[in-house]
Amino acid sequence: MGQPAILTVDDDPSVSRAIARDLRRRYGEQYRILRASSAADALDALKDLKLRGGRVAVILADYRMPQTNGIEFLEHAMDLFPNARRALLTAYADTDAAIQAINVVDVDHYLLKPWDPPEEKLYPVIDSLLEAWLATGDREVADIRVVGHRWSAPSYQIRDFLARNLVPYRWLGADEPEGRRLLEAAGVGPEAIPLVVTADGRALSRPGTAEVAEVAGLSTAPNRDFYDLIIVGGGPAGLGAAVYGASEGLKTLLVERRAVGGQAGQSSRIENYLGFPDGISGAQLTDRARRQAGKFAAEVLNTREVVGLRADGSARTLTFADGGEVSAHAIVLATGVAYRPLVADGVAELTGAGVYYGSAATEGPSCSGSDVYIVGGANSAGQAALFFARYARTVTLLVRGDSLESSMSYYLIQQLDRIDNITVRTRCEVVGAEGGDHLRAITICDGKTSQRSTVECGSLFIFIGAEPRTDWLGDVVARDERGFVYTGPDLLSNGRRPPGWDRDRDPFYLECSVPGIFAAGDVRANSVKRVASAVGEGAMAVTLVHRYLEAR
Incomplete structure (x- = not known):
């Protein structure tokens, strides 16, 4: 397959030459050092590598580029080489954008220009990125496939287990063509979901997490007594x-x-x-x-x-x-x-079907365009609000106390204040949840007025107590x-x-x-x-x- 590549893209010719020179000096014997002068050229190079079965270890992209900036480019690059490690080249004035990139596209690092001396400011960062890449490689991973329904609690439990254990998997709805084909091939019907199909074709119907861990290659037995x-x-x-x-x-x-x-x-x-x-x-x-x-x-x-x-x-x-x-x-x-269970009518029955404990990051994309409510006032709840605000139409933080100041870090409170689609409601409690096969609405009691109101709710995430x-x-x-x-x-x-x-x-x-x-x-x-x-x-x-x- 040849040497893996380190790709840099910068529209400034002098910067492009300088970083390619420094990278060749340190990594040229083990890696192909490629450089491009625009995002379009870089994407063409990545597509060519993909077709040829090449590997990409690290991608370095300048933030300020015409037509397509570094963040947008890295989003496209992730589709081609999702395991490649990513860093943004940026000036000091753009560090806020770089930090935002870390949140938005999961950039691994950012490098300030100039990076002299490279022995102190460049190579340690690249060494760390390469070490992380070598742990996973950029090879095609034979994913586990999970067939289920979005609002099925057992399906959610399997998805959440695999995601939290960093096991690659593909999610297929039981009502999608490929999901139906897998159910038919396994000789089972929709009642058998979640269905877990391993890379070698083994099918597990409604498995427990221990069974999934075993087929996913996670260690489940000690090596000694x-x-x-x-x-x-x-x-x-x-x-x-x-x-x-x-x-x-x-x-x-x-x-x-x-x-x-x-x-x-x-x-x-x-x-x-x-x-x-x-x-x-x-x-x-x-x-x-x-x-x-x-x-x-x-x-x-x-x-x-x-x-x-x-x-x-x-x-x-x-x-x-x-x-x-x-x-x-x-x-x-x-x-x-x-997390302490939320005691309210309907919550237990809808857990895993719109009601979740913890951030349940796998549900982020599914919250697109919906109204999300988060119960809790500590840092974990605040971070979840920032995360789901990227997907949901609105995010409402329901806090039992009089304010966030006593339970949440100041820096986080400031971030919440800057996000337009996040609302914080204090002295509020969830007293009920409604829905058939999944959550549709919650009832909130306002501690200031003792009035209750029922609102539409796409997802409810709970972060209360310990x-x-x-x-x-x-x-x-x-x-x-x-x-x-x-x-x-x-x-x-x-x-x-x-x-x-x-x-x-x-x-x-x-x-x-x-x-x-x-x-x-x-x-x-x-x-x-x-x-x-x-x-x-x-x-x-x-x-x-x-x-x-x-x-x-």
Whole structure:
């Protein structure tokens, strides 16, 4: 197939020559360096490469070009080479446009002109883009195909599971010609949806996520019976612990019951995370963290639900829902929190059919031209409002409190104020949802007047409260009345250690009431509910695991 290409497009001949020269100097032996002087020429080059079976690793496009600007060009380029990494070349005055491009067309990076010296300002960026591309390549992917109905809750669950686990798939409506052909070929009718058809032609009717994970190539069984460290939960805290544990030589297993990334992985944009001044989507951050953990040989176990924990002498043993078990010297609980169910008439019945918990990014295009309502006043709800505003006719944020200031970051409030089709309503609650096969309307109670009104609603996205998933722990470790896990100083009462504590020391800062079991991130009582603090606690937990292992 020949060398993969790095393509640059800039209408300024001197800039075009300069960047091509710098790229050849560093990457010319392994990559074809191509340059074009206009978006049209660049698209012609990409089409020719596509026809010839070529590969494109990185595309660099100037923002200010006549006829078609860099953002528009990159949108067209994505149709031809969706896995190519994209960067925008821009002047300092256009950085706002570059940041917008990251939000609109998922540009990976932007480069300010001039980029001298390239060793500091150009090559590190290109190295990062190439590393990301090499992890996926630009090859034709044999996608899984999913046949279903948009308003089918089981169909939505499969789509959401595949999307959150970054598994490529093609969605086909059961009423579309190709969808009907697949149902007929599988010998089933519409009642069998969702139908999942693998790349090799295997058909699964109404499968569970564990079956889908297996055919999608996700790991569902541990490679050994005993580890140095097992992490329960694949959100930021769990991923942080996995990266640091595996990189420091511990045989590490991460167990996730649904999708790596947790609530943070569903965020359309995280803009206040250190080191990403342009923001990063939750999916991108999750993908990078998962690849980083894999680089250090951490195992990631998917779709395995942990239902029990016990101390077996010096070992700590987890029990899975299917009865299987796995043990380790130490355990880190990083199960995070779940959105609290919205208790209102009709909501439970319509969940997955117009009512969704979390951002449900797969529903974005389907919201085109509709009226979307979002319940919640924290950062996750605000980011979702910005995301769905790109598709929906209107987005209304329903907030139970008096204002957003007490629950949402200031920068996000400012962004919401600048979007014309976003409205914020305070002191409001959803008290009902209506529809037949899918959501059609919701009833809102205005806390200021106590009046109720019923409005048309295309989709309802819920971001309320935070409940820890810790019922499975029972009385094994101490928890507060809400289920959050006590650790460290919170376990000491009047200077006394927790009942049953058998060590001649106080519990470490993130250690639970059982030695060798730690908690990190949102699941921990009195934790700071931020992505950065969760990652930090995951890393800190590994340091304390080492101290525990050394002192046994």
